[in-house]
Amino acid sequence: xxxxxxxxxxxxxxxxxxxxxxxxxxxxxxxxxxxxxxxxxxxxxxxxxxxxxxxxxxxxxxxxxxxxxxxxxxxxxxxxxxxxxxxxxxxxxxxxxxxxxxxxxxxxxxxxxxxxxxxxxxxxxxxxxxxxxxxxxxxxxxxxxxxxxxxxxxxxxxxxxxxxxxxxxxxxxxxxxxxxxxxxxxxxxxxxxxxxxxxxxxxxxxxxxxxxxxxxxxxxxxxxxxxxxxxxxxxxxxxxxxxxxxxxxxxxxxxxxxxxxxxxxxxxxxxxxxxxxxxxxxxxxxxxxxxxxxxxxxxxxxxxxxxxxxxxxxxxxxxxxxxxxxxxxxxxxxxxxxxxxxxxxxxxxxxxxxxxxxxxxxxxxxxxxxxxxxxxxxxxxxxxxxxxxxxxxxxxxxxxxxxxxxxxxxxxxxx
Amino acid sequence: xxxxxxxxxxxxxxxxxxxxxxxxxxxxxxxxxxxxxxxxxxxxxxxxxxxxxxxxxxxxxxxxxxxxxxxxxxxxxxxxxxxxxxxxxxxxxxxxxxxxxxxxxxxxxxxxxxxxxxxxxxxxxxxxxxxxxxxxxxxxxxxxxxxxxxxxxxxxxxxxxxxxxxxxxxxxxxxxxxxxxxxxxxxxxxxxxxxxxxxxxxxxxxxxxxxxxxxxxxxxxxxxxxxxxxxxxxxxxxxxxxxxxxxxxxxxxxxxxxxxxxxxxxxxxxxxxxxxxxxxxxxxxxxxxxxxxxxxxxxxxxxxxxxxxxxxxxxxxxxxxxxxxxxxxxxxxxxxxxxxxxxxxxxxxxxxxxxxxxxxxxxxxxxxxxxxxxxxxxxxxxxxxxxxxxxxxxxxxxxxxxxxxxxxxxxxxxx
Numbered sequence: 015x016x017x018x019x020x021x022x023x024x025x026x027x028x029x030x031x032x033x034x035x036x037x038x039x040x041x042x043x044x045x046x047x048x049x050x051x052x053x054x055x056x057x058x059x060x061x062x063x064x065x066x067x068x069x070x071x072x073x074x075x076x077x078x079x080x081x082x083x084x085x086x087x088x089x090x091x092x093x094x095x096x097x098x099x100x101x102x103x104x105x106x107x108x109x110x111x112x113x114x115x116x117x118x119x120x121x122x123x124x125x126x127x128x129x130x131x132x133x134x135x136x137x138x139x140x141x142x143x144x145x146x147x148x149x150x151x152x153x154x155x156x157x158x159x160x161x162x163x164x165x166x167x168x169x170x171x172x173x174x175x176x177x178x179x180x181x182x183x184x185x186x187x188x189x190x191x192x193x194x195x196x197x198x199x200x201x202x203x204x205x206x207x208x209x210x211x212x213x214x215x216x217x218x219x220x221x222x223x224x225x226x227x228x229x230x231x232x233x234x235x236x237x238x239x240x241x242x243x244x245x246x247x248x249x250x251x252x253x254x255x256x257x258x259x260x261x262x263x264x265x266x267x268x269x270x271x272x273x274x275x276x277x278x279x280x281x282x283x284x285x286x287x288x289x290x291x292x293x294x295x296x297x298x299x300x301x302x303x304x305x306x307x308x309x310x311x312x313x314x315x316x317x318x319x320x321x322x323x324x325x326x327x328x329x330x331x332x333x334x335x336x337x338x339x340x341x342x343x344x345x346x347x348x349x350x351x352x353x354x355x356x357x358x359x360x361x362x363x364x365x366x367x368x369x370x371x372x373x374x375x376x377x378x379x380x381x382x383x384x385x386x387x388x389x390x391x392x393x394x395x396x397x398x399x400x401x402x403x404x405x406x407x408x409x410x411x412x413x414x415x416x417x418x419x420x421x422x423x424x425x426x427x428x429x
Numbered sequence: 430x431x432x433x434x435x436x437x438x439x440x441x442x443x444x445x446x447x448x449x450x451x452x453x454x455x456x457x458x459x460x461x462x463x464x465x466x467x468x469x470x471x472x473x474x475x476x477x478x479x480x481x482x483x484x485x486x487x488x489x490x491x492x493x494x495x496x497x498x499x500x501x502x503x504x505x506x507x508x509x510x511x512x513x514x515x516x517x518x519x520x521x522x523x524x525x526x527x528x529x530x531x532x533x534x535x536x537x538x539x540x541x542x543x544x545x546x547x548x549x550x551x552x553x554x555x556x557x558x559x560x561x562x563x564x565x566x567x568x569x570x571x572x573x574x575x576x577x578x579x580x581x582x583x584x585x586x587x588x589x590x591x592x593x594x595x596x597x598x599x600x601x602x603x604x605x606x607x608x609x610x611x612x613x614x615x616x617x618x619x620x621x622x623x624x625x626x627x628x629x630x631x632x633x634x635x636x637x638x639x640x641x642x643x644x645x646x647x648x649x650x651x652x653x654x655x656x657x658x659x660x661x662x663x664x665x666x667x668x669x670x671x672x673x674x675x676x677x678x679x680x681x682x683x684x685x686x687x688x689x690x691x692x693x694x695x696x697x698x699x700x701x702x703x704x705x706x707x708x709x710x711x712x713x714x715x716x717x718x719x720x721x722x723x724x725x726x727x728x729x730x731x732x733x734x735x736x737x738x739x740x741x742x743x744x745x746x747x748x749x750x751x752x753x754x755x756x757x758x759x760x761x762x763x764x765x766x767x768x769x770x771x772x773x774x775x776x777x778x779x780x781x782x783x784x785x786x787x788x789x790x791x792x793x794x795x796x797x798x799x800x801x802x803x804x805x806x807x808x809x810x811x812x813x814x815x816x817x818x819x820x821x822x823x824x825x826x827x828x829x830x831x832x833x834x835x836x837x838x839x840x841x842x843x844x
Contacts, residue, residue: 075778102760108776109792140764141759330660331839345554351489352665373520377521378558424746
């Protein structure tokens with residue numbers, strides 16, 4: 015492990031305090047999985063009856079915990095979540111499977127539930143066997159000490175190359191009751207759809223059935239985590255899990271069984287805000303990032319086409335290094351539009367950086383003032399807007415710049 | 430323009446002397462397109478009856494010269510090639526088209542042929558109008574002074590961020606006559622299929638019809654230039670042109686009208702060696718490159734599937750930064766295999782670095798010695814070999830590492 019990087023200059027300045035969520039108890043420990051002198055295990059214990067939903071990496075070589083979660087998710091019930099950082103338990107062959115089974119067994123005994131109500135997530139180095147015996151004793155102790163607070167500690171325990179913990183919260187009405195949503199995420203590199211984040215966990219006390227929860231999560235991820243890319247590299251471990259304890263039913267919250275239930279409207283809105291907030295925090299903590307980059311593509315033939323073009327721009331090393339150099343190099347944006355393979359007409363194309371149009375209708379904007387643009391590029395947030403002039407398709411993707419620090423961090427990760 | 434980088438440590442040490450090719454005359458000049466104190470225009474004049482073939486970028490936003498060449502290529506005849514560096518004449522709207530027309534007119538007058546026998550290629554900054562009046566006078570002077578030598582000067586005149594000129598040559602038998610093939614290329618960044626190179630020009634005195642030449646070139650590019658990637662970014666200007674003067678017919682070389690003609694066998698072999706040689710030189714001159722990386726994928730379901738997986742590995746910033754850090758981080762290779770979306774079975778996967786197997790059948794190879802691998806990674810050439818164990822599909826792709834120098838070069842290109 016390289017020495018820890020300083021906190022990203024793009025880290026949010028207003029970090030919310032996360033309230034307790036009825037039915038959720040948390041505890042963290044330093045189990046020495048890989049790191050020394052920091053916590054690396056999180057146990058979240060949830061009340062009986064908690065429903066679960068999940069979205070995972072589309073990698074053809076998923077990690078053992080991803081395969082475990084996919085299997086467990088079929089039951090739709092959760093009583094515990096075990097997360098470790100430092101080792102992803104990915105590409106660990108049969109050992110990986112044995113390791114998830116052992117972790118599930120240890121956790122189920124510690125919490126007092128069936129193994130198929132235990133969710134697992136691991137993040138860190140790929141290919142090293144994860145010694146699950148390290149959870150022996152640790153999880154039992156954590157289950158005893160788990161309490162309703164400590165959300166920030168939980169978010170810290172799941173970090174790897176992250177330079178700051180990522181949390182978000184919202185409280186909204188469901189029927190006449192108040193319900194709370196808390197979320198956390200980790201992820202700084204190897205970030206690309208689908209799913210974009212490496213690990214993210216959302217908890218709520220709203221009483222929502224597992225199928226409804228799954229539908230909400232799947233819809234919510236499309237324009238949040240799946241619209242973030244750091245380096246175009248898709249992790250083998252990407253996991254987004256959501257748990258609903260249902261405890262708010264005691265305060266009169268209605269039991270929801272359909273994602274389309276109109277009473278869910280404020281809840282869905284708040285959930286999407288949280289997902290977007292966490293996804294943006296992932297981009298803000300991109301390895302070596304000095305600029306948050308928002309790529310907006312308008313006038314595409316469809317939203318899907320706009321997404322592909324936006325991703326082509328957001329993943330282009332030449333665009334990203336230009337942003338790092340504070341250079342409004344729109345020629346490289348054209349290149350990235352061109353290579354996306356989607357409908358585009360050079361002579362209808364316009365491009366702006368932070369609201370200043372530099373190219374219109376296929377050529378340099380005559381009114382474009384290099385000094386003005388140069389100043390705008392000094393902003394820590396850079397918006398690249400491409401107008402294709404073909405249709406009504408629009409999409410937005412977040413990324414960050416590509417700096418020497420990214421190379422330094424990743425050229426020296428295992429050493 | 431950033432200050433010139435030192436010559437790539439991966440530059441070839443044996444640079445061949447290129448012989449004259451009957452029917453081809455070359456001249457270069459410093460027209461002040463963008464650079465100062467160096468040549469930036471190449472004129473190649475070819476005898477009447479020269480046939481032409483070409484392969485171009487698949488970008489949806491091609492440069493004006495690419496559009497010009499596509500149109501001219503329909504005639505299949507060439508009498509001159511005009512190349513400039515410093516300005517790509519790409520995304521220059523109607524001005525770009527006017528500029529190619531003017532260049533074509535000036536060249537056709539200088540050489541004494543029709544404009545539709547003039548081929549144009551431009552490389553350099555995108556989006557800046559190219560002032561074609563700069564060719565006025567220059568091309569006429571060049572046409573007068575053009576001679577059979579000066580191949581290395583020609584290769585130098587077309588460079589942009591290249592740190593060394595790229596040339597290759599071969600002489601083979603066609604029938605009972607000797608024929609010669611000379612090639613040159615430029616390209617260091619914004620390199621990805623298809624076509625991989627930015628600019629490459631091949632000349633021969635063999636008498637080959639335009640359709641046959643086109644077929645040979647199209648076939649040859651697949652495993653050479655299209656199998657090279659520096660940064661996954663596809664240029665708007667990628668152009669590979671081949672010209673056959675036919676002058677060797679006077680020495681008894683048979684006139685070839687079909688690519689499948691058996692007498693072409695040695696010629697085709699030599700042509701493919703040249704295309705591969707030039708493509709490898711492009712990888713060796715990748716911006717900031719310190720390692721030449723060969724990615725071999727075996728045991729895929731098909732060759733096309735192997736290519737996609739190899740490209741996913743070769744374009745992964747995390748794999749490339751690991752190589753820069755001399756880290757045999759096979760976990761990232763697994764990640765890149767997984768994200769390619771092609772058939773792959775984690776538990777059948779094996780991975781080697783420079784012949785040392787680090788992972789087999791989905792897990793760490795027990796015999797793997799970190800010190801031995803670390804030493805192997807110090808080699809300036811690194812081979813990553815992935816065995817999928819699914820079928821007989823095999824492919825090979827060349828790339829380079831991703832270093833801080835890449836970021837430095839590209840964060841400061843326009844300034």
